[in-house]
Amino acid sequence: MATLETTVDGIKMPNPFVIGSGPPGTNVRVIKRAFKEGWGGVIAKTVSLDASKVVNVGPRYAKLHSTDGKEVIGWENIELISDRPFEKWLDEFKECKDEYPDGVLIASIMEEFNKDAWCEITERCQEVGVDAFELNFSCPHGLPERKMGAAMGQDPDILGEVCSWVNAVSKIPVWAKMTPNVTHIEDPSRAALANGCEGIAAINTIRSVMGVDLETLRPMPTVEGYTTPGGYSSRAVKPIALRMVMEIAQLIRKEFPGRSLSAIGGVETGRDAAEFILLGGDTVQVCTGVMKFGYGHVKTMCDQLLEFMDSKGFETLDDFRGQALDCFTTHAELVRMQTERKSAEKAAKEAMVASDGEWDGDDFVKQSDQLAGN
Numbered sequence: 030m031a032t033l034e035t036t037v038d039g040i041k042m043p044n045p046f047v048i049g050s051g052p053p054g055t056n057v058r059v060i061k062r063a064f065k066e067g068w069g070g071v072i073a074k075t076v077s078l079d080a081s082k083v084v085n086v087g088p089r090y091a092k093l094h095s096t097d098g099k100e101v102i103g104w105e106n107i108e109l110i111s112d113r114p115f116e117k118w119l120d121e122f123k124e125c126k127d128e129y130p131d132g133v134l135i136a137s138i139m140e141e142f143n144k145d146a147w148c149e150i151t152e153r154c155q156e157v158g159v160d161a162f163e164l165n166f167s168c169p170h171g172l173p174e175r176k177m178g179a180a181m182g183q184d185p186d187i188l189g190e191v192c193s194w195v196n197a198v199s200k201i202p203v204w205a206k207m208t209p210n211v212t213h214i215e216d217p218s219r220a221a222l223a224n225g226c227e228g229i230a231a232i233n234t235i236r237s238v239m240g241v242d243l244e245t246l247r248p249m250p251t252v253e254g255y256t257t258p259g260g261y262s263s264r265a266v267k268p269i270a271l272r273m274v275m276e277i278a279q280l281i282r283k284e285f286p287g288r289s290l291s292a293i294g295g296v297e298t299g300r301d302a303a304e305f306i307l308l309g310g311d312t313v314q315v316c317t318g319v320m321k322f323g324y325g326h327v328k329t330m331c332d333q334l335l336e337f338m339d340s341k342g343f344e345t346l347d348d349f350r351g352q353a354l355d356c357f358t359t360h361a362e363l364v365r366m367q368t369e370r371k372s373a374e375k376a377a378k379e380a381m382v383a384s385d386g387e388w389d390g391d392d393f394v395k396q397s398d399q400l401a402g403n
């Protein structure tokens with residue numbers, strides 16, 4: 030019987046499905062609900078020391094629907110990190126761990142470029158018993174105006190320095206969450222891993238503008254007649270996320286074997302998860318999917334992933350993790366392989382007997398086989 034159980038950076042999880050930082054992990058009530066429904070872990074909504082600087086607006090979401098209007102394909106948000114007081118969060122982290130000691134609770138943290146602030150937030154969160162950290166270097170909107178989030182994630186030197194501060198005081202695993210809004214995601218990932226992070230999480234949302242309302246002529250989501258570019262998530266981002274996860278997995282294989290990778294972006298089914306695991310993901314995060322389908326959806330995804338594993342004879346996630354990574358190469362190599370196969374086929378065809386005068390006593394059996402196509 031196949032199992033979804035997995036241990037990542039020493040943390041035991043019942044399955045690889047982790048709630049991605051965002052509304053589905055935004056307070057103690059919803060985090061407990063996630064544990065109750067059987068999620069492998071929860072990454073809480075990103076916290077900072079001073080929530081008074083965080084002021085959200087509404088509407089702050091906008092959806093892209095399929096042509097028939099029945100499905101949500103893409104989702105933009107201009108939501109900031111948590112607007113709830115840090116002290117309240119510490120109480121709630123503790124309450125979650127007291128009530129669900131086996132529930133894997135990961136604190137997502139973000140601060141300005143200030144060593145004392147990063148060390149303080151790290152130490153105070155680990156004191157209340159969270160299992161790991163995710164460093165948010167990746168929010169594409171609002172926070173970069175304060176040189177936080179993606180503004181840090183886009184600068185490998187700054188990101189590396191922050192990782193070294195956090196890792197100097199953290200006694201628990203640290204993942205760095207990457208922004209996709211860069212040209213080469215390997216550069217910030219390398220900086221995080223070189224500065225002691227146990228793992229990488231990717232991707233956060235892709236900077237986007239959802240659309241323009243053709244009635245009002247205003248860009249969306251429209252707040253007081255205006256908008257600001259936001260972060261794109263949901264099914265539409267999966268191909269981009271798969272590419273970036275693949276690139277980070279190749280980096281880990283080559284330069285940092287043994288480090289972990291938490292894959293994120295458009296996961297809605299167990300089969301989506303299987304694809305990310307085949308490209309090297311140790312865990313798979315889901316954020317918008319929970320907003321679309323609810324907390325109970327984890328059971329469906331677990332069943333679908335187990336079904337896939339049974340169909341292929343895989344007993345554990347280790348049996349297929351990273352297997353598809355070997356099948357990436359350069360375009361030049363694709364051309365070389367295809368040319369080689371075509372010329373081999375042509376040679377085989379030319380070697381076939383075309384008229385009765387070509388039959389030969391020595392090659393008689395071979396010539397017969399060739400004409401039979403085997």
Ligand SMILES: Cc1cc2nc3c(=O)[nH]c(=O)nc-3n(C[C@H](O)[C@H](O)[C@H](O)COP(=O)(O)O)c2cc1C
Nearest residue numbers: 049050051075106232233262263294295315316317
């Ligand atoms: C409404 C919303 C709020 C989010 N807030 C955060 C956040 O506070 N911190 C963070 O690291 N990522 C945040 N994210 C990003 C998600 O964790 C995730 O990286 C991204 O949405 C892609 O995954 P998905 O397609 O499964 O949603 C947020 C996403 C959404 C949709």
